[in-house]
Amino acid sequence: MSEAILRKSAVLASARGGKKLRPDGDRSALARAVIACLGVVLIATIIFSLAFGASDASVIAVVKSLISGAEGTESALSVRDRIIIYDIRLPRIILGALIGASLAVSGAVMQGLFRNPLADPGIVGVSAGAGLGAVSVIVLGGTIFAPVVALFGLYALPLAAFFGALAFTLILYRVATRRGQTSIATMLLAGIALGAMAAAYIGVLVYVADDKQLRDLTFWSLGSLAGASWIKILASGPLIAFALVISPFLARGLNGLALGEASASHLGIPVQRFKRIAIVTVAAATGASVAVSGGIGFVGVVVPHLLRLVIGPDHRYLLPAAALLGASLLLIADAVSRTIVAPSELPIGIVTAAVGAPFFLWILLRRRGILDL
Amino acid sequence: MIRVSNVSVSLGRSKIVEDVSFDAGAGEFTVIVGPNGSGKTTLMRALSGDLPYEGTISINGTLISQLKLWQMAAMRAILPQSTSLSFPFTVREIVKLGMTSGRSGAARHAVDTLPDEALVRVDLAGFGGRFYQELSGGEQQRVQLARVLCQVWQPVLDGQPRFLFLDEPVSSLDIKHQLIIMQIARDFADRGGGVIAILHDLNLTSMFADRIVVMHEGRADCVGTPTQVLTDDRILRVYECALKVGGLPGKSVPFVLPQSAIL
Numbered sequence: 235m236s237e238a239i240l241r242k243s244a245v246l247a248s249a250r251g252g253k254k255l256r257p258d259g260d261r262s263a264l265a266r267a268v269i270a271c272l273g274v275v276l277i278a279t280i281i282f283s284l285a286f287g288a289s290d291a292s293v294i295a296v297v298k299s300l301i302s303g304a305e306g307t308e309s310a311l312s313v314r315d316r317i318i319i320y321d322i323r324l325p326r327i328i329l330g331a332l333i334g335a336s337l338a339v340s341g342a343v344m345q346g347l348f349r350n351p352l353a354d355p356g357i358v359g360v361s362a363g364a365g366l367g368a369v370s371v372i373v374l375g376g377t378i379f380a381p382v383v384a385l386f387g388l389y390a391l392p393l394a395a396f397f398g399a400l401a402f403t404l405i406l407y408r409v410a411t412r413r414g415q416t417s418i419a420t421m422l423l424a425g426i427a428l429g430a431m432a433a434a435y436i437g438v439l440v441y442v443a444d445d446k447q448l449r450d451l452t453f454w455s456l457g458s459l460a461g462a463s464w465i466k467i468l469a470s471g472p473l474i475a476f477a478l479v480i481s482p483f484l485a486r487g488l489n490g491l492a493l494g495e496a497s498a499s500h501l502g503i504p505v506q507r508f509k510r511i512a513i514v515t516v517a518a519a520t521g522a523s524v525a526v527s528g529g530i531g532f533v534g535v536v537v538p539h540l541l542r543l544v545i546g547p548d549h550r551y552l553l554p555a556a557a558l559l560g561a562s563l564l565l566i567a568d569a570v571s572r573t574i575v576a577p578s579e580l581p582i583g584i585v586t587a588a589v590g591a592p593f594f595l596w597i598l599l600r601r602r603g604i605l606d607l
Numbered sequence: 608m609i610r611v612s613n614v615s616v617s618l619g620r621s622k623i624v625e626d627v628s629f630d631a632g633a634g635e636f637t638v639i640v641g642p643n644g645s646g647k648t649t650l651m652r653a654l655s656g657d658l659p660y661e662g663t664i665s666i667n668g669t670l671i672s673q674l675k676l677w678q679m680a681a682m683r684a685i686l687p688q689s690t691s692l693s694f695p696f697t698v699r700e701i702v703k704l705g706m707t708s709g710r711s712g713a714a715r716h717a718v719d720t721l722p723d724e725a726l727v728r729v730d731l732a733g734f735g736g737r738f739y740q741e742l743s744g745g746e747q748q749r750v751q752l753a754r755v756l757c758q759v760w761q762p763v764l765d766g767q768p769r770f771l772f773l774d775e776p777v778s779s780l781d782i783k784h785q786l787i788i789m790q791i792a793r794d795f796a797d798r799g800g801g802v803i804a805i806l807h808d809l810n811l812t813s814m815f816a817d818r819i820v821v822m823h824e825g826r827a828d829c830v831g832t833p834t835q836v837l838t839d840d841r842i843l844r845v846y847e848c849a850l851k852v853g854g855l856p857g858k859s860v861p862f863v864l865p866q867s868a869i870l
Binding site: 258259260261349350351486489490492493494496497499500501502503504542543546547548 | 652655656657676677678679680681684685687690692693694695696697698699700701704705707708723735736737758
């Protein structure tokens with residue numbers, strides 16, 4: 235009898251075709267191998283990004299210089315190249331990697347929390363909330379929010395974005411989730427409303443902004459890593475680091491939550507406390523990255539989705555893999571944005587949206603039934 | 608032992624379960640039956656710790672209100688009526704989630720193969736690599752049972768009996784798998800654990816249960832053995848359906864056939 239079942243399942247599996255899955259369905263070895271590969275890819279991407287651009291320092295010279303240290307006496311780099319690499323490219327690359335990782339991780343955590351592969355901070359209005367917080371500080375930083383800016387200094391912008399993101403995530407969760415079940419249609423509609431609301435308030439703020447603030451806002455809103463500096467890393471790094479360090483501890487809870495809230499708590503997971511931590515994590519990662527780089531869309535939905543196709547949805551592997559792939563992809567997108575219209579540069583948000591939005595439509599096309607869940 | 612004393616559950620303003628008391632012992636298979644809307648699932652949710660209730664519920668002598676979630680997860684596992692997933696987990700990955708609490712009780716060397724063993728038990732050998740979302744409703748239900756079995760693989764751990772709560776475990780199954788699943792529950796009880804199940808099928812209930820709790824309009828109408836509980840009167844009163852309870856010659860297992868209905 236069991237032979238018949240085995241045969242049947244083998245036939246069905248081959249009929250489905252394409253997907254090579256170990257017959258026992260254990261993808262953990264594959265997932266570990268993919269994570270190792272992504273680690274290597276990220277290191278390679280970082281090194282090539284360092285050597286890539288208007289200056290002509292060779293990859294080998296850059297690596298040598300990295301090994302011997304910035305102040306190495308026998309540096310293989312000229313003084314000019316050293317300044318370009320350590321003061322301009324390195325902070326930009328570190329920031330890009332941190333932001334790519336946090337965008338991808340916040341997307342993955344949010345999707346797990348809402349039990350929904352379409353939940354992405356950019357799509358459901360959380361980034362807009364972060365944007366509202368950031369714009370408020372940029373425009374009102376000299377007036378109403380002057381005490382806040384004075385108190386928190388360079389942390390005011392990321393913190394404001396964090397609280398904006400947190401408020402919007404809480405509203406979204408409150409509206410879209412009833413007794414632990416998230417209605418996908420309600421979530422997306424609530425996201426549209428929240429996005430419109432944030433856009434309206436941002437519009438008001440833009441209206442009252444002066445010329446210098448307007449220039450800041452325009453740069454910021456297009457999404458760009460230009461102007462990355464060690465200061466910016468210092469400002470948003472802690473929030474991003476917090477989110478990236480917390481996220482592995484969310485994996486077990488997110489896996490349990492995939493079964494539904496009740497079943498997760500029956501497995502011994504403290505669901506309510508867990509959800510609060512997950513929401514704060516999403517808000518921290520989204521807020522910090524929006525504060526620095528404006529709206530860089532679709533990384534949070536594309537990266538986890540691609541990874542789920544390959545290594546499956548187990549968050550113990552999905553979250554680290556998303557961080558690594560998100561970082562690499564954003565660095566590649568940044569390299570494209572720096573060179574495609576050289577010597578000028580395209581805001582990176584345009585690059586990610588140009589690639590990510592069609593990809594998102596493709597997901598919808600393949601899984602049109604997704605709203606019926 | 609699970610001891611339910613004077614438990615009432617309210618949802619909003621309406622009292623769904625009122626003053627229910629019964630014991631579900633270790634080594635026993637207790638079945639809750641009753642018409643739709645009689646409060647069976649609500650009672651089960653209170654037992655599971657999902658709903659606030661009045662009265663007391665204890666498991667092995669400890670009030671469940673004093674237990675942490677992870678402590679309860681080591682004492683009982685719960686099979687929901689149905690589970691839909693939004694991510695493409697394989698069957699094996701789902702079954703493995705049952706081991707989240709880390710107290711399956713399986714021997715250390717057998718932990719890695721436990722999901723496969725559980726799948727064999729629910730007659731899904733070789734299904735580990737299939738995607739959960741591609742399975743039929745009945746197959747999904749059995750995958751969930753395999754997951755739940757992994758959580759309390761040993762019916763007795765550290766000298767304490769453990770419990771299975773099954774909410775309509777056979778409702779979407781064919782007759783062969785209904786019997787297989789009932790046998791799994793029976794076997795769990797025979798090896799020292801306790802089982803509480805909600806069932807609609809009075810014949811399966813009568814065949815496998817040690818004790819039946821009949822729910823009617825939120826109250827426990829009767830608690831007892833199949834022969835005590837299944838009577839013409841009670842079925843007429845509780846189900847509002849005039850059926851004749853039959854008995855197999857030489858056996859103490861009553862049966863109820865819909866053909867006997869006096870319409």
